[in-house]
Amino acid sequence: MQSLATLSPPRDLSSEASFDAPTDTFSNVASVSSTPPTTVADDASLASDTPKLEGTTPIGPTEDVTEPIITDEQSEVADSIVITTTTLEIPTAADIPAEPSKITRTKTTESAASTPTSERSRRPRLSTPVYNLARLAGTAMHGKRRANGDEVADRKRRISSSTILDAGLEGDEGTGVATKTTTTPVKDTIHASDSQSPTRDTKSPKSKSSKKKLEIAPKRIATRASGIQAETLAHKLSSLGKRGRKTFERGVAKMSRELKRLQDTNEFSGIDTRPVLYTTWANGKYVDPSAPEERPAKKAKVQDDSAYDVPEMEEESIVEESAPKKRCVKKWLDRGLYAGQEASPDIYKGLAANDRKKLAQLPELTRSAKLNKTFPAPMFLGLRMLIEGRDFKLPYDLCNPLPPGQPKPDEWRKMTKNRFVGDAAAYWKKTPHFKDYQSKCVCTAEDGCGETCQNRIMLYECDATNCNVGEKLCQNRAFAKLQERTKAGGKFRVGVEVIKTSDRGYGIRANRCFGANQIIMEYTGEIITEEECDRRMNEKYQDNQCYYLMSFDQNMIIDATTGSIARFVNHSCQPNCRMVKWIVSGQPRMALFAGDRDIMTGEELTYDYNFDPFSAKNVQKCLCGSPNCRGVLGPKPKEVKPPKPSKEELAKAAKESNKKGKRKLKDALGEQAEAGPGATKKRKIKTTAGIKALATGVKHTASLKAATKGAATVLKRSMSTISVSTKVALGKKDKVPSKKVSKVTKSKSVIKSYGKTKSPTKKAHGTPRATPKMTPSRKEQLNIVAASIENIDYDKGSPPKATTPLIEATNGENILSASPSPRKAIDIPRIRLVNSPRVV
Numbered sequence: 001m002q003s004l005a006t007l008s009p010p011r012d013l014s015s016e017a018s019f020d021a022p023t024d025t026f027s028n029v030a031s032v033s034s035t036p037p038t039t040v041a042d043d044a045s046l047a048s049d050t051p052k053l054e055g056t057t058p059i060g061p062t063e064d065v066t067e068p069i070i071t072d073e074q075s076e077v078a079d080s081i082v083i084t085t086t087t088l089e090i091p092t093a094a095d096i097p098a099e100p101s102k103i104t105r106t107k108t109t110e111s112a113a114s115t116p117t118s119e120r121s122r123r124p125r126l127s128t129p130v131y132n133l134a135r136l137a138g139t140a141m142h143g144k145r146r147a148n149g150d151e152v153a154d155r156k157r158r159i160s161s162s163t164i165l166d167a168g169l170e171g172d173e174g175t176g177v178a179t180k181t182t183t184t185p186v187k188d189t190i191h192a193s194d195s196q197s198p199t200r201d202t203k204s205p206k207s208k209s210s211k212k213k214l215e216i217a218p219k220r221i222a223t224r225a226s227g228i229q230a231e232t233l234a235h236k237l238s239s240l241g242k243r244g245r246k247t248f249e250r251g252v253a254k255m256s257r258e259l260k261r262l263q264d265t266n267e268f269s270g271i272d273t274r275p276v277l278y279t280t281w282a283n284g285k286y287v288d289p290s291a292p293e294e295r296p297a298k299k300a301k302v303q304d305d306s307a308y309d310v311p312e313m314e315e316e317s318i319v320e321e322s323a324p325k326k327r328c329v330k331k332w333l334d335r336g337l338y339a340g341q342e343a344s345p346d347i348y349k350g351l352a353a354n355d356r357k358k359l360a361q362l363p364e365l366t367r368s369a370k371l372n373k374t375f376p377a378p379m380f381l382g383l384r385m386l387i388e389g390r391d392f393k394l395p396y397d398l399c400n401p402l403p404p405g406q407p408k409p410d411e412w413r414k415m416t417k418n419r420f421v422g423d424a425a426a427y428w429k430k431t432p433h434f435k436d437y438q439s440k441c442v443c444t445a446e447d448g449c450g451e452t453c454q455n456r457i458m459l460y461e462c463d464a465t466n467c468n469v470g471e472k473l474c475q476n477r478a479f480a481k482l483q484e485r486t487k488a489g490g491k492f493r494v495g496v497e498v499i500k501t502s503d504r505g506y507g508i509r510a511n512r513c514f515g516a517n518q519i520i521m522e523y524t525g526e527i528i529t530e531e532e533c534d535r536r537m538n539e540k541y542q543d544n545q546c547y548y549l550m551s552f553d554q555n556m557i558i559d560a561t562t563g564s565i566a567r568f569v570n571h572s573c574q575p576n577c578r579m580v581k582w583i584v585s586g587q588p589r590m591a592l593f594a595g596d597r598d599i600m601t602g603e604e605l606t607y608d609y610n611f612d613p614f615s616a617k618n619v620q621k622c623l624c625g626s627p628n629c630r631g632v633l634g635p636k637p638k639e640v641k642p643p644k645p646s647k648e649e650l651a652k653a654a655k656e657s658n659k660k661g662k663r664k665l666k667d668a669l670g671e672q673a674e675a676g677p678g679a680t681k682k683r684k685i686k687t688t689a690g691i692k693a694l695a696t697g698v699k700h701t702a703s704l705k706a707a708t709k710g711a712a713t714v715l716k717r718s719m720s721t722i723s724v725s726t727k728v729a730l731g732k733k734d735k736v737p738s739k740k741v742s743k744v745t746k747s748k749s750v751i752k753s754y755g756k757t758k759s760p761t762k763k764a765h766g767t768p769r770a771t772p773k774m775t776p777s778r779k780e781q782l783n784i785v786a787a788s789i790e791n792i793d794y795d796k797g798s799p800p801k802a803t804t805p806l807i808e809a810t811n812g813e814n815i816l817s818a819s820p821s822p823r824k825a826i827d828i829p830r831i832r833l834v835n836s837p838r839v840v
């Protein structure tokens with residue numbers, strides 16, 4: 001009988017789930033049920049890790065016992081593993097036929113051997129943890145002894161009992177019957193290998209030699225790098241004295257099986273199964289992860305921050321926190337992302353009663369005011385936000401200012417209000433005709449001082465003195481709105497910024513959107529007399545490339561060399577803005593307004609300078625780049641008049657008209673005869689439409705008064721011939737209060753005095769200025785071309801509309817065709833600037 005060592009997983013491996021999970025039943029069984037060596041004499045048994053089973057299962061006779069076939073896997077196992085063995089009684093070749101050998105096997109093996117089953121043997125899987133052990137034992141570094149595929153069958157190898165058993169098991173895999181056994185004595189081999197194996201089987205220590213074995217049994221080193229020496233049973237025994245050992249052995253012999261099994265526990269073996277902790281070191285010190293995080297005191301934190309050079313930020317935030325909270329002011333936009341969308345016809349639909357009530361109180365939605373169609377942003381929440389008054393951020397394309405660090409113009413002293421310089425203030429007072437602006441408009445709350453407001457038509461801004469509607473509903477307060485908008489500052493509110501152009505010096509860019517005709521910024525500066533302007537041109541600005549002088553009012557000039565940002569607006573022959581002069585609280589003020597189309601964020605703002613260069617020397621090349629560029633910074637071209645007809649053509653035309661006149665007279669007489677005496681009168685009324693029409697069709701006397709007044713005011717501001725036209729327009733039979741007529745007469749005298757042509761001033765270097773356009777009077781600029789409003793179609797009962805004669809600028813520009821403003825939408829005649837600003 002030879003003992004056959006079976007390969008069983010080392011004890012420590014069974015507990016090291018971290019390497020390879022011992023999924024095989026065998027390992028687990030081995031771990032749990034392995035026992036100390038049965039006897040110290042039995043080396044194999046002593047080294048064995050497998051439990052000693054109570055019963056032994058005879059393995060059937062094996063014929064043809066040959067040298068065991070060692071598979072690659074098995075050989076590796078044998079080579080590299082410290083093997084624990086279990087005593088097996090294997091029949092020798094001679095014994096086999098005589099009596100069936102008995103072999104002590106594990107339960108699994110036993111069942112595999114005894115019960116023919118189709119189950120695969122689990123044995124080969126046992127080798128998995130063995131590799132790890134080899135690596136741990138330090139033998140793995142030597143590498144494999146052979147390459148894959150080597151013929152190893154004939155090679156003489158150390159063979160362990162496990163190998164033999166494995167071989168046998170391999171052979172009967174599937175059948176459970178061992179087909180090959182070995183005759184090679186393996187005991188010595190096992191000895192050698194067992195010298196490193198831990199002692200476990202202490203089942204029956206019998207002799208002194210076995211005790212010696214126990215004593216010299218090497219300490220088992222825990223495979224975990226715990227650093228703690230595992231105190232094994234053997235180790236403990238070795239430190240005992242003779243008597244102590246005897247006592248122990250006696251005790252062991254008496255030990256119950258359960259207790260013996262306990263000895264195999266990790267605790268008993270001194271195996272540290274606690275997870276390995278990766279230590280953290282910081283600044284040369286061990287960081288204990290379990291220790292609570294140290295929170296530095298607040299003061300220390302500030303000191304830390306200072307190390308990163310951000311103390312200012314910290315300080316600022318602290319200051320902000322301590323500052324009292326500002327009251328949240330509701331911000332309104334009159335233009336938004338969804339500008340132009342139609343509002344829902346029933347805005348109260350789907351709202352709760354409370355919300356309806358709130359909504360009804362909003363001034364924007366009161367019946368008297370016009371619904372602002374341009375404010376449904378954002379699309380679905382607009383109404384809710386109106387009710388609740390929440391702010392929202394503007395999208396990128398509505399406001400996109402340039403980043404900081406843009407080039408800034410030097411030597412520019414900003415001035416946000418006009419200032420009279422020198423004699424200008426004194427001279428200004430002599431012409432108080434701007435008191436006329438105080439005449440109240442006749443607008444109703446529904447109108448809201450819209451396009452039909454007389455003040456608006458006259459370019460008078462409404463205020464408390466001249467507005468019939470009131471501040472809340474009035475829409476004719478552009479300058480007041482501008483002031484309100486920009487007073488708080490901020491890039492969006494200001495809406496414009498200086499840019500450096502590539503070829504025209506500085507310019508102005510819109511950093512937000514502006515609606516058509518919306519006021520953008522005021523043009524302010526020093527108001528100087530012509531004499532002062534000449535002086536500055538000759539002395540101060542002699543070598544200047546850029547001029548910031550603009551004709552203003554009463555033959556005066558605004559010099560914006562010291563002035564508002566509007567002075568940087570460049571010229572374009574196809575501009576997107578216009579410079580318009582308004583009378584605000586009786587004072588003329590100039591501002592840049594958007595043109596007839598909306599202005600998008602990022603566009604450069606331009607207007608037509610209608611530039612007067614004084615002399616050829618000052619003519620500058622225009623670089624606006626528009627398709628209709630005039631080439632130079634010069635005055636607007638006059639409209640090309642049709643060529644004069646020849647004398648013959650004139651004579652012919654006269655004949656024709658004579659004939660037609662006779663015929664018309666005949667027709668007229670015929671009609672008169674048919675229609676009776678009233679017909680002529682009717683016809684007369686028709687031709688004198690204008691204000692007469694208003695007067696006849698109006699029920700409200702107040703409206704009548706205002707309408708008449710409005711028209712008269714426009715006329716009186718235009719030229720002296722207005723009085724004639726007005727009289728015609730009013731008609732003798734119209735019951736217009738005499739006061740109004742007298743006012744017109746009065747204005748006539750004003751205009752006379754104001755319409756004086758100025759004496760030509762001396763140009764630079766003593767030459768007289770040859771350009772009366774420099775500061776044109778109203779008389780020079782405007783001409784009445786018609787005083788009819790025949791095409792007005794009033795609704796019955798609607799209040800009368802203010803009317804003004806259609807006026808054309810002297811340069812031939814027809815206002816209706818040249819500037820199709822929204823005013824065109826309503827059928828009233830309109831005027832343009834009474835005194836168009838000019839850059840000089």
Ligand SMILES: C[S@@+](CC[C@H](N)C(=O)[O-])C[C@H]1O[C@@H](n2cnc3c(N)ncnc32)[C@H](O)[C@@H]1O
Nearest residue numbers: 504505506546547567568569570571622623624
């Ligand atoms: C009122 S300033 C405009 C601001 C000026 N670009 C600046 O840098 O101060 C008028 C001057 O700008 C220049 N300028 C404006 N528009 C121009 C244009 N379209 N082409 C060439 N130069 C222009 C001319 O030199 C003109 O005298």
